[in-house]
Amino acid sequence: MASSKASSLDEDKNPEVGIKPTDEDPDAEFGGHEARRKLERRLLRKLDLRMSILVVIYILNYVDRNNAGAARMRGFERDLHLQGTEFATLLSILYVGYILMQIPSNMLLNYIGKPSLYLPACMMVWGTISILTGITNNFVGALLTRFFLGFVEAAFFLGALFLLSKWYKRSELGTRTAVLYCGNIISNAFGALIASGILNGMDGKLGRAAWRWLFYIEGAMTIFVAICAMFILPDFPATTSWLSDDERRLAKRRMAEDAGVGDEGETEAGGPVAGLWMAVTDWKVWWMAVAMTSQVVALSFNAYFPTLSATMGFNPTVTLLLCAPPFVFTAIMAFIVSRHSDKTGERFYHIAGPTLGGIVGFIIAICTMNTAARYVSLFLMANSYSGFVVLYTWVSNSFPRPPSKRAVAVALVNALSQTGNVAGSYVWPSAWGPTYRNSYAICIATAGCSIAMCYIFRLHLAQLNRQLEEEEREKGIPEKGFRYLL
Structure with missing residues (x-):
């Protein structure tokens, strides 16, 4: 799976993605090292500017997904005549559709190579479904809209992660993933503020309840941003039209240098079926899926945050x-x-630290009903997302090539981890409130399990790195090649 730079593709067969075009100066085709650096900075600025719309999309992705929690406080359950665990079922059913569609969606995205059309099209559909949620009058209608909302929303996050991994090197990917995931985190902050304004200002307008206007307005916002995204998002390096020839060659070269082989060539050689087989037969994929599932259960407080507040x-x-x-x-x-x-090239401790902080928050919430202490605990719980962002990046780093495998591996890990959201929807029954001690205990156990599994994964990657180093020594390769990030 991993290899050194010496195992790059033969330049004669694939000159566009070869790592060293000349023996004298590897950057000669770009005008030398300094010219390449300037070109690279210009390329990254251009990419960062366009990729920034992914943050806005992710905010709307989670706002449309989590607005049921805010609607619950203004008559959603009463108007739909929900009883028992039916509200929890509405939350969990979304992730059934979400899980089913993630892997096929990422395979399709990799095959089509046009995320600038595919992702906004999916976005328009889920915005429409969100609006339809506002016209439902019973449990069955809401159940159907929630299921199909998850089915279509599945395209975005894994598609966005895969899109980032096609443009940014491993040393750049963590920061970009964090910026993207901030869309999720910010949605929890400003989604509540937007909901507060709509729920207070729109109640009874045109004879409709405030919670219905919440779905109408937020769904319409999603469709508008989707139309804008079609003209802003990039495609993949080989299919993006607004790059110059030098920028396109450099974009491919950067990815070749980072993984030791070019993305485009291996995509064509492997294909989606080969990528699927390589991913499902790699035990590391399943191990990280379980680790992330445990983490997702520990983060299940997210959907019930207004209730805990x-x-x-x-x-x-x-x-x-x-x-x-x-x-x-x-x-x-x-x-x-x-x-x-x-900057440090380290992943595990950046995951474990915030997660341990979240565990401290759960313990505080179990021990006291004091208002100030419980609010501090909410800060600590929410901050455990900081480690979860790094965990997502670590998964992408750990399956670098071929891209057909990476597309499936990232999708498979995330899809399986979403079963944690299905289970997590039932971790916070009203009967356990207002202390929710049992709920917090479950979160402590699952967070601890995730940390332990990540540590074992780190030990395995360290062993693989030692094997790579030994292979280079035996072959007399002076340059340090690819290494897994720990």
């Missing part, structure tokens, strides 16, 4: 407003932690 005893408006600061803090910390992880 309400245990502090404030009115619904203040409760929603109090949801914002913990996630604003988390967004800042996620960026700092991921950037430091990229």
